[in-house]
Amino acid sequence: MRDCGKVRREITMSGIYLDHQSAYPVDDRVRAFAEKSLTNDFGNPSALHSRGLAAKTVLEEARAKVAELIGAEGPETIIFTGGATEANNLAIRGLAARNATKGKKLLASSIEHISVLNPLKDLKKAGFEFSLIPVDRTGLIELAALESALSKDTILNSVMYANSEIGTIQPIKEVSELVHKNGLYLHVDGTAACGKIPVDVQKDGIDLLTVSSNDLYGPQGAGALYVKPGIRIQPVSFGGGQERGYRPGTENLFALAGFGEAARLAGQEMAEESARQQAIRDSLIQEILQIKESYLTGHPTKRLPGHASFRFSRIEGESILLTMDAMFGIQVSTGSACSSRTLEPSHVLLAIGLKHEEAHGSMIVTLGKDNSPEQVPAIVEATKKTVERLRAFSPL
Amino acid sequence: MAQIGYSKKVMEHFMNPKNVGVIENPDGYGKVGNPVCGDLMEICIKVKDDRIDDIKFRTFGCGSAIAVSSMVTEMAKGKTLDEAMLITRKDVADELDGLPPQKMHCSNLGADALHAAIKNYWVKIGKIKPEEAKVEEESHEGESCGT
Numbered sequence: 001m002r003d004c005g006k007v008r009r010e011i012t013m014s015g016i017y018l019d020h021q022s023a024y025p026v027d028d029r030v031r032a033f034a035e036k037s038l039t040n041d042f043g044n045p046s047a048l049h050s051r052g053l054a055a056k057t058v059l060e061e062a063r064a065k066v067a068e069l070i071g072a073e074g075p076e077t078i079i080f081t082g083g084a085t086e087a088n089n090l091a092i093r094g095l096a097a098r099n100a101t102k103g104k105k106l107l108a109s110s111i112e113h114i115s116v117l118n119p120l121k122d123l124k125k126a127g128f129e130f131s132l133i134p135v136d137r138t139g140l141i142e143l144a145a146l147e148s149a150l151s152k153d154t155i156l157n158s159v160m161y162a163n164s165e166i167g168t169i170q171p172i173k174e175v176s177e178l179v180h181k182n183g184l185y186l187h188v189d190g191t192a193a194c195g196k197i198p199v200d201v202q203k204d205g206i207d208l209l210t211v212s213s214n215d216l217y218g219p220q221g222a223g224a225l226y227v228k229p230g231i232r233i234q235p236v237s238f239g240g241g242q243e244r245g246y247r248p249g250t251e252n253l254f255a256l257a258g259f260g261e262a263a264r265l266a267g268q269e270m271a272e273e274s275a276r277q278q279a280i281r282d283s284l285i286q287e288i289l290q291i292k293e294s295y296l297t298g299h300p301t302k303r304l305p306g307h308a309s310f311r312f313s314r315i316e317g318e319s320i321l322l323t324m325d326a327m328f329g330i331q332v333s334t335g336s337a338c339s340s341r342t343l344e345p346s347h348v349l350l351a352i353g354l355k356h357e358e359a360h361g362s363m364i365v366t367l368g369k370d371n372s373p374e375q376v377p378a379i380v381e382a383t384k385k386t387v388e389r390l391r392a393f394s395p396l
Numbered sequence: 397m398a399q400i401g402y403s404k405k406v407m408e409h410f411m412n413p414k415n416v417g418v419i420e421n422p423d424g425y426g427k428v429g430n431p432v433c434g435d436l437m438e439i440c441i442k443v444k445d446d447r448i449d450d451i452k453f454r455t456f457g458c459g460s461a462i463a464v465s466s467m468v469t470e471m472a473k474g475k476t477l478d479e480a481m482l483i484t485r486k487d488v489a490d491e492l493d494g495l496p497p498q499k500m501h502c503s504n505l506g507a508d509a510l511h512a513a514i515k516n517y518w519v520k521i522g523k524i525k526p527e528e529a530k531v532e533e534e535s536h537e538g539e540s541c542g543t
Contacts, residue, residue: 316434318458319410322402326411336458337434345434357431393416393462395438395454396431 015329016375020306021164021192021366022333027217027262034219034258045251046242059251062260066224069216069263070190070209071200079225079246080256084191084212085115087225088158090246091187091208092119094233095156096128099185103153106130109141109160109170110351113189116158117347133157137353138299139168147178156185161193165335165348165364166298167307169197176205185231191215195266196274196304207231211263213255217369218262222255277306277367280376284308284365287380291387297349297362306367311354315390317362323389324363328382333364403493406463413466415473417452423520426512428505435461437509439469443517448472448480453509460495461503467491468506477514483507 017025026034037058043051045059063075072078081087096106106123108116110132120130133146141159157179162169172188179186187208190199194209195216201209208231213222225246227233239248285296285308293313312320317336324330335346337360345359363383402410422440429436435457442450451473453465468488472480485504489495495504515529 314456316457316461319462322407322410322459326407356433360431360434393413393454394456395427395436396456 015325015331016379017331017370018365018367018379019331019333020368021364023220024214024217024368025370026214026219026258027265027369029265030218030258030262033261034254037257038254041253041257045253046240055251055253058253058257062256062263065260065264065267066211067226069199069267070194070211070226071202072226073202073229077201077226077229079227079243080251080259081223081225081243081247082221082252083223084113084189084210084215085223086247087210087212087223088113088115088187088189089119090225090233090236091210092116092156092158093123093236094246095185095187095208096123096126097234097236098232099155100126100128103151103155104128105151105154106156106158107133107146107149107154107184108158109133109135111135111139111163111166111168111348112158112160113164113191116160116187116189120158133159135168135351138302139163139166139297139348139352140299140302141170141175143171143174143178146175150178150182150184154182154184156187158187158189160189160191161199162197162304162307163298163348164192164307164366165346166309166352167303168299169193169302169304172204172206180205192304195263195270196306198270201226201228208233213259213262216259216262216266218259219255222252222259224259273369274305277371280367280371280373281306281308283373283376284379287376288383291384294387297352297354304366306371308365308367310363310365311349311358312361312363312387313358314361314394314396315387316360319390320361320363320386323386324382327386327389328378330379330382333366335362335364336360402459402463402496405491405493406460406495409463409466409492410459413453413462415452415466415469416454418454419450419452422452422513424513424515424517426509426514426516428508428512429457429461431456434458435503435505437461437465437505439465439506439509439513441472441510441513441517443477446478447474447476451510451513453506458499458503460492460499461505463492464488464495464504464506465509468510472510477517481511481514483510 041055041058043055045056063078067075134142185207188206189210191212194211207228209226211224214220242248297309317334321334335349337345349359419440423443424441427438437455439453451469455465485507488506518524
């Protein structure tokens, strides 16, 4: 019965939510599971009495569930963090600090999340340098450029499994072979990919992997960094030695319990759910591209199952977002400069070769469990009317 | 508490903008901004007895850019040209119950477009020299775009 996969939360706002890449609703089953631990298992996992042991059991069960989702060698490979940003920081800074004597060069793709790019920028103060590997117009990393960027004193390469703005899925296995042939470490940001497509750290050859709880319909404020057995990193914060000293601080047990349960459910339901979302995605793409001067951003086939991203000429993305929401009750996202705090267009859209004025017209649709094929006509109609409305105002 | 998102008034003008369109054979025409920056605004005016008799705009841009365009056309309608020249960016933002701080520059081009249209008219009737109209526009364009 498909019903078990629904998020089934109480609907307090009407409309169609299509901005899952920004935030997922917490699955009702995850919430119930996490609430149980919030009520019953309030002990500190580090304490040796029975309350502490009960809490420790909850924590370790969660760890095992996350390890299983990503095909890890065992639960001990998982370091829980306060989210994907923290995990990315720990991976980049921790690897760089640990291997500073080996070399000072760091690599990343040009479309990495800001929580990978900003630690790289900050590490320049500590004497490291970094280069960004370009991607092609579909968002795929240029393997030849990666190969020529590799040198003896390069320590690590960071490449995301899939991009949340354009949906493109990277050839991680090929990247891994190239990176390992040259003796580097490979960090993969799996935030957008885990739970949507099969991610297997051993088969894919991943050294460090970032996982986010909320992207699996788990609570926000929880994440994990997988570190392959045998690889050592340096902690970036110091305290009581929790998480083997890599991420000290009393564990956020409630969120981590939910994270574990979310990972378990994702593992069980991913294949069916992704196929279902892919069908919706494909009809959305087909219908929306009927609009004149509309274009798909990202890769046409190597893309996340629930991800459809577009750009429309002569109109601006924040206006698209506001019109879709206020007029049609549909929540989407955009990579337009006007919607960002910095007023810079998305670095991802510029990296795939879009001009500033092209990047402004971006609309990002990310599907979730609550979306259904029956919503497609309404979404398409709303998009058409929104584009028509804004073009009528446009002097271009 | 700091304001979250756009004011109600901005959303009203964004959803139901006043005076959208073009005027055939306008007396004055102003265009400011740059699509590269994400905001481009044009305003057409009809002048009668030294007053703005009709005014229309078209804008490429974000929510506040469209709301600002709509508001400035409402504010200018019926005013004498000299009065309309006194409308500032801040006046327009105030009438909209404020704009988010990061939007005060880039998308608050309505007053500039209005002034450009009035100057264009003044050039046509020989009140000012073409150079006087141009300089002003360019300086605003530079200010509005960080790229």
